[in-house]
Structure formats: structure tokens, C-alpha cells
Amino acid sequence: EILSAAEAMLGAGTGPLAGLKALVTSGPTHEPIDPVRYIANRSSGKQGHAIAAALARLGAETLLISGPVNLPDPLGVSTKHVETAREMLAACEAALPADIAVCAAAVADWRVDNEAGQKIKKEKGGLPQLSFTENPDILATLSKLNHSRPRLVIGFAAETENVIEHASAKRERKGCDWIVANDVSVDETGGGVMGGEENTIHLIRAEGREDWPRMAKSAAAEKLARAIAQHFSLSDEGPRS
Amino acid sequence: EILSAAEAMLGAGTGPLAGLKALVTSGPTHEPIDPVRYIANRSSGKQGHAIAAALARLGAETLLISGPVNLPDPLGVSTKHVETAREMLAACEAALPADIAVCAAAVADWRVDNEAGQKIKKEKGGLPQLSFTENPDILATLSKLNHSRPRLVIGFAAETENVIEHASAKRERKGCDWIVANDVSVDETGGGVMGGEENTIHLIRAEGREDWPRMAKSAAAEKLARAIAQHFSLSDEGPRS
Numbered sequence: 001e002i003l004s005a006a007e008a009m010l011g012a013g014t015g016p017l018a019g020l021k022a023l024v025t026s027g028p029t030h031e032p033i034d035p036v037r038y039i040a041n042r043s044s045g046k047q048g049h050a051i052a053a054a055l056a057r058l059g060a061e062t063l064l065i066s067g068p069v070n071l072p073d074p075l076g077v078s079t080k081h082v083e084t085a086r087e088m089l090a091a092c093e094a095a096l097p098a099d100i101a102v103c104a105a106a107v108a109d110w111r112v113d114n115e116a117g118q119k120i121k122k123e124k125g126g127l128p129q130l131s132f133t134e135n136p137d138i139l140a141t142l143s144k145l146n147h148s149r150p151r152l153v154i155g156f157a158a159e160t161e162n163v164i165e166h167a168s169a170k171r172e173r174k175g176c177d178w179i180v181a182n183d184v185s186v187d188e189t190g191g192g193v194m195g196g197e198e199n200t201i202h203l204i205r206a207e208g209r210e211d212w213p214r215m216a217k218s219a220a221a222e223k224l225a226r227a228i229a230q231h232f233s234l235s236d237e238g239p240r241s
Numbered sequence: 242e243i244l245s246a247a248e249a250m251l252g253a254g255t256g257p258l259a260g261l262k263a264l265v266t267s268g269p270t271h272e273p274i275d276p277v278r279y280i281a282n283r284s285s286g287k288q289g290h291a292i293a294a295a296l297a298r299l300g301a302e303t304l305l306i307s308g309p310v311n312l313p314d315p316l317g318v319s320t321k322h323v324e325t326a327r328e329m330l331a332a333c334e335a336a337l338p339a340d341i342a343v344c345a346a347a348v349a350d351w352r353v354d355n356e357a358g359q360k361i362k363k364e365k366g367g368l369p370q371l372s373f374t375e376n377p378d379i380l381a382t383l384s385k386l387n388h389s390r391p392r393l394v395i396g397f398a399a400e401t402e403n404v405i406e407h408a409s410a411k412r413e414r415k416g417c418d419w420i421v422a423n424d425v426s427v428d429e430t431g432g433g434v435m436g437g438e439e440n441t442i443h444l445i446r447a448e449g450r451e452d453w454p455r456m457a458k459s460a461a462a463e464k465l466a467r468a469i470a471q472h473f474s475l476s477d478e479g480p481r482s
Binding site: 042109132 | 274369
């Protein structure tokens with residue numbers, strides 16, 4: 001840990017991503033129902049935090065925008081803490097311009113639009129009536145910006161079925177450049193990707209798909225950061241396709 | 242911490258609660274919506290965990306049944322981890338008979354009764370339609386047992402308004418012996434009880450109310466454990482009222 005902090009600090013300003021600014025979202029969002037209840041997504045933030053750290057190690061000036069997680073702020077990275085999807089989008093917009101945006105957070109698709117100011121009492125009126133409204137779509141919003149669109153926008157797809165098909169459709173629909181897809185269904189061993197230390201990733205780009213072997217989330221982060229660095233080294237040699 | 246572990250171990254079998262079995266619930270419950278989403282309560286588990294540790298220090302054989310929290314298992318206590326209200330109730334029932342039950346967990350009043358086996362897709366059919374059903378009421382269930390009712394059942398009331406009135410009504414309604422009431426509305430400083438290190442408690446019993454000053458959750462736990470020990474020392478001297 002001390003070594004990687006030292007690497008991160010030494011990396012700032014040097015390395016293949018030196019001079020580039022990266023924005024990474026990580027963790028879940030919490031959407032309030034009332035002062036004591038909320039809707040959450042299962043996301044430990046481990047993959048997103050590891051990606052932020054890996055980008056910083058390769059020299060990128062990195063801002064991590066994190067929902068509520070139980071992880072230390074990565075060393076060598078600026079971290080901003082948010083709770084809801086709306087707060088996360090506002091923090092992303094405030095961080096622009098950026099060269100790279102990695103949207104690894106598990107953002108709630110919906111929030112309760114009749115949030116109660118007082119605790120909903122069980123004895124009053126039986127079951128709660130929650131009505132929902134769509135949250136802002138952070139990945140699509142960043143992908144569809146005109147002037148301040150990051151040069152490389154990467155989204156995540158956590159799927160429980162038809163992983164590749166759903167993830168490829170998501171890439172088209174959101175307008176992002178790459179999708180990092182993974183299967184979050186519970187595996188045969190009864191364990192799962194969420195909260196775990198390992199991940200099996202399919203990297204989906206316009207030019208095709210890479211299936212990565214199962215590996216530690218830190219190794220997957222490193223591999224993604226290297227792919228990003230390679231992208232920028234290639235795109236510097238010619239016009240961006 | 243090492244000292245309190247040593248105290249807890251030395252305490253087992255000695256101390257004013259020696260020979261008594263205590264059951265403590267703590268933390269929130271998580272109620273699944275689909276494989277990646279859930280409804281949660283804001284509860285750090287700090288107060289419940291501290292009470293379990295305090296009861297063990299006074300000599301009680303203590304089982305802690307904890308929802309998802311980010312706290313270490315207290316030393317000197319047996320800890321069982323659960324996620325949902327139904328799992329928590331089942332664990333409580335499996336732990337009977339017990340002399341003391343302290344229901345400090347923030348159990349979800351409701352769960353989604355149309356839990357989806359696959360992730361609910363945003364693109365399919367717009368906003369989610371969640372329908373709710375009532376969760377089992379662990380405090381009322383334990384309080385209303387016939388043969389295996391714990392001799393002292395203590396509930397918690399987290400209120401945002403009319404704290405004393407709501408908590409006193411809760412004591413009657415649930416059939417428990419004592420209610421530990423606290424105000425979880427955000428205080429003037431912008432901080433709050435939930436997740437914080439301090440608590441302001443009103444102890445509500447049939448014989449009246451005690452207003453405790455604001456104090457550390459560990460100190461409140463100690464004070465509650467001492468009140469429990471006093472109750473049993475008095476009730477040993479005569480018939481239980």
C-alpha cells in the first residue's frame with residue numbers, strides 16, 4: 001500500500017497518461033425514501049476505486065467521485081464523496097473538462113419522487129406507496145456532451161443474463177466509446193462478483209470485443225488503465241477515428 | 242479493546258448477569274428488490290453492538306444477531322450475521338430460550354413482495370412497480386410469546402418527531418417491557434444520531450421515564466446493561482411484577 005502510494009506520487013506528471021485528466025465514478029448511490037430508509041445498489045466500489053488508482057499510477061490527474069463505500073480514499077487520487085445520483089452527476093459536470101471518464105459507479109436508475117420529510121410510520125395507512133422517477137443518466141449525459149465531451153468515455157454494464165448482447169446494446173444506446181461488461185449473477189460457488197475481489201471482464205469497443213480471464217479487480221484495473229494508455233498513444237499518432 | 246476483550250472473557254460466568262442468556266439484534270436489514278438493488282435502513286449498528294458487548298462484560302452469555310454493518314464482531318460475544326428481517330427473526334427464534342432480548346436493530350417494516358429474479362432493466366417498461374408486504378415484527382413476536390418469552394424484552398424507537406409520545410405508544414403496542422427511545426432527526430449542528438458516536442436516550446418503562454443526558458453510545462450501552470442487571474437483582478428478591 002505504501003509502495004503503491006509512492007508509485008502514484010512518483011507517477012503524477014510522468015507515465016503514459018501524464019498530462020491527461022481522468023474522472024472515475026465508483027460505488028453505489030443511495031436514494032432516500034424518508035429520513036431513515038433508502039434504496040441502494042450492491043456495489044462495493046472496489047473495481048472503480050482500483051481503476052482510479054491505476055490511472056493515477058500511469059500519470060493521469062485523477063478525480064474519483066464515490067458513492068457511499070467502505071473503502072479508504074485511494075492514495076494519489078482526489079476523491080469527492082456523494083450520496084445520490086443527482087449529486088454524482090453534479091460532481092462530474094463540475095469536474096469537466098476531462099480527457100477520460102470511467103463511469104464505474106452503480107448509479108440507481110430510479111429515485112423515489114415522493115420522498116417523505118418525516119419517517120413513514122408503519123401504523124399509519126398500511127403499506128407505503130412509493131412512486132418513482134428516473135434518475136439522470138450520467139454515462140449518457142457525459143457521452144452526449146458537445147463541446148466538453150471527454151475524449152474517451154467508458155461505461156460499465158453489470159448484467160445477470162445475456163451479458164455481451166446487453167452490454168453491446170448499452171454501448172450504442174448510451175453513446176459511450178467502450179463498455180466494460182461483467183456478469184454479476186451469483187456463480188456456481190455461491191460467491192459473486194459484487195463485493196468480491198475478482199472480476200471477469202469483457203471489454204466491448206466499436207472495433208470488437210476482448211474477453212479477459214477472471215482476475216483480481218486490481219489486475220483488471222491495471223489492464224484497463226494500460227488499454228486506455230495505448231488508446232491515447234495510438235490516437236496521438238493520427239486523427240481520432 | 243484488548244482490555245475490554247479481557248474483561249468480557251473474565252466476565253463470562255461472573256458479574257451481575259452471570260447465568261443469564263441475552264439476545265441482542267443490531268444494525269439494519271437489507272430487503273432485496275432484485276439481484277442488484279435493495280431497500281435499507283440507516284443504522285450503523287454501533288449502539289446495538291455496544292449493548293451486546295456491555296451485557297457480556299456483566300457476565301451474560303450473549304448472542305448478537307447483526308444485519309449488514311461495517312463493525313467488527315464484538316469480542317466476548319457470539320455473533321450471527323443476517324441480511325433480511327425474515328432471517329433476523331428466524332435467528333432470534335433459534336436462539337430461544339433467553340432471559341433478555343434487546344431489539345436494537347433497525348428492521349425494515351416492509352419488503353418488496355414482487356422481488357425480481359433478474360435485474361430490472363431500465364429500458365423495459367419504464368418505471369418499476371414495486372409492491373410491498375409487511376415484514377415480521379421481531380419485537381412484537383418476541384414480546385407476545387407464551388412459554389418462551391424472554392423475561393425482559395427491550396425495544397428501540399428511532400423517531401423524528403414526538404419522540405416520547407410515539408415511543409410510549411410503541412411500548413404498549415408491541416407488548417415489550419422497556420423502550421429505549423431516541424430522536425434521530427438531524428440536530429442543529431447538522432450531524433445526527435445515526436452513524437454518530439453519541440446518543441440521547443429516554444428509557445421508557447411501565448413505572449415511568451428516565452431522560453439520560455447525551456453520552457457516548459458505549460456509555461449508554463453500559464448504563465442500559467447496568468439497568469438490566471439492577472432489574473434482575475430486584476426481581477430475584479421477589480415475584481416479578
